[in-house]
Amino acid sequence: MDAVLSLPPSAALPDDGVALDDPAEWPAFGHALDGGRWESQVVVEGMHCAACAFTVEAALCAVPGVLRADVNAASRRARVLWSADAVRPSRWFAASAAAGYRLVPAGDLQARVRRAREGRAALWRWLVAGFCMMQVMMYAYPAYIAQPGEMTADAVQLMRWASWVLTLPVVLFSCGPFFRSAWRDLQQRRIGMDLPVALGMAIVFVVSTAGTFDPEGPLGHEVYFDSLTMFVFFLLTGRWLETRLRGRTAGALEALMNRVPDSIERLSADGSFQRVAVRRLAVGDVIRVRPGEAFPADGLLIDGHTTADEALLTGESRPVPRGRGERVLAGSHNLSAVVQLRIESVGQGTRFAQIVALMESASTGKPRLARLADRVAKPFLLGVLAAAALAAVLWWPAGPGQALMVAVAVLIVTCPCALSLATPAAMLASAGALARGGVLVHDLQALEALATVDTVVFDKTGTLTRDTPRLDRVYCREGLRPGDAVELAAALGAQSLHPVARALVRAWEQEHRTPPDWLALDLREQAGQGLEGHLQRRGSNAMPLHVRLGSAAHCGVEALPIDAPQLHLSDGHGWVASFVLAEELRADAAAAVAALKAQGIAVQLLSGDRTAAAREVAARVGIAQVQGDCTPEDKLRTLQHLQAEGRRVAMVGDGLNDGPVLAAAHASFALGNAVPLAQARADFIVMGSALSAVPEAIAQARRTLKIVRQNLAWAAGYNALCVPLALAGWLPAWLAGIGMAASSLLVVLNAARLARAAGAAA
């Protein structure tokens, strides 16, 4: 193969501030908002807990020009809102680094590389701790089983020396992150979650070292090297597993992000294919995609026939066939054959990029329950330190060595991590599972609201029925063939997102491979009324035809005397054609309504359509409560009325025409592929066309809330039980280490069940 691999120099962001401050690099990790403001996504390094997240937030917000910073402890990502007029990114990057946390622009290769290096260091720390622990146990064993006088003093001392030598690498190397983060916190005059643990480790080491080298000293002659190495090992095991699990549960996001390949073969001017970086692609380029590769951009197939795996983008788990003239999506996988496509949109314009942007914003949001846990973290840590001091004082008469060990048990056994991880871990796992099932979560907070929903209100058009109605009949002016009328209408309708316009386009596309032979010029759309513009035959110089497409009133013609949705076409001479449309129910509408009822949820239908049509659809899917002829204001009023009765309402709509109603509901779903994702104002976005995603999402939300409650109850109960036990001196340090590691692990494992449960159901 003679393909040349060439990556542009800007493929990875250089770390220095100069590149960060180049506005051309900003879109690589964020996007512009109005008024010169930017929203950037960054990865925060060296963060373990909610307290860390707080610190980074505070450091970022202290920089003038940074308007807002949201840091998520579970996904280790931050969303920063800043003003380009007042500050450059290098300023707030530096501010966070000064607080002890490096920032890396998200969506960047470097972040992945650095995470791999961090993971490797963590594994290495764990191995050292584990190995030294085993050997220290060997040295400790004789002292436990020997009868008094059986071991000579020399032998005892030899074992202690050997233990001390092997404990050194554990304390100096394996415990490094605990000490570093505790020291960082102390320097900044604050309390972090690692402080109690680091303090505990230091105390045990000092007591045991004193016992080894100065057995007659005030700290006694007991040594605890075995306990020390053991609980360090358990803590590191817990943290290591936790990181892996967290990586996996929050990993739906990563799975999505890593879908677009780095390079692809592009057709060059001389007709050969050359491998270029995906960032160099432009609209109109022709590229070749081999089976097994992912499509790098949205485009139209111009050669070849294949099947594509769009599971992560639409929730459709079966491969879909794609032939010439059909669209493929960036991020979907080419499964069976080599194909060529012409690119229609790249980078931020692709549907894939919109999905990623949505997921990023969701994973950096902080649910209410998590904010609550953050608030109690600090007083909780102060309480732990106070309890440890109290323990030392109470036990002092029994000997300084033992008093300190009891204090150590208190320091180590408390587990604030479980408290702060309880909510975000579960919600992220759930959001990941839902994303795999084709439902995007816009706002994590909404999962909590959705779990308590007792009424679901459906919109009709585009929700219970398919996005686009079917073209049923065509009436047209004498001398014109129905096909020609459809061609004219499709040429206009192609420019609109309205479902009725799309029905005409689809009707044309079903019959013909090529686009209509007319060009639409200076087109105007009147929302809810119709389109108006000029049509000119391609390549002809004739006067453009002035046409209108839309409701009878819009076109200035008389409506057909039949009770069905209809659309009219008129030109300068009056009526041209009328199109009669029929609505198609979604295949799984009735099943979805039945599933909702089985969940004990009341189902209603609110439609802007005529009452008779709404009634008919409702009867077919099994909804008893119907209201037709609703304006958007009527819908809003009905919704508020329901809410005033104390009902928790979820609204399901197409996300485009019923924005205010969706926003007012407790939880909202937007359905349908027709809507550009960025415009959909809903908490949940159903990417495929399966209505059954709604009851599934509700079931998932209920499970999520249950798991969050279990987690919080566990974290609170564990701490409430173990601290008194440690105070009473019943918990040796090693048991405390197991307790803490197991507690935070249990919380993350419990959350991981959410990812699995949905996977099994899907």
Add this chain to the structure above:
Amino acid sequence: MDILFLLVPFSVVLVLVILGGLWWAVDRGQFEDVDREGERILNND
């Protein structure tokens, strides 16, 4: 019993040597992706 005074320091040295070997393995990325090696036989190329 005197042999202990040789064997115990020797065991300490041995542990440090083994740790050195592990460091070499981790540093070369052998534990980066433990699933990948198992899946490799399923790959044709």
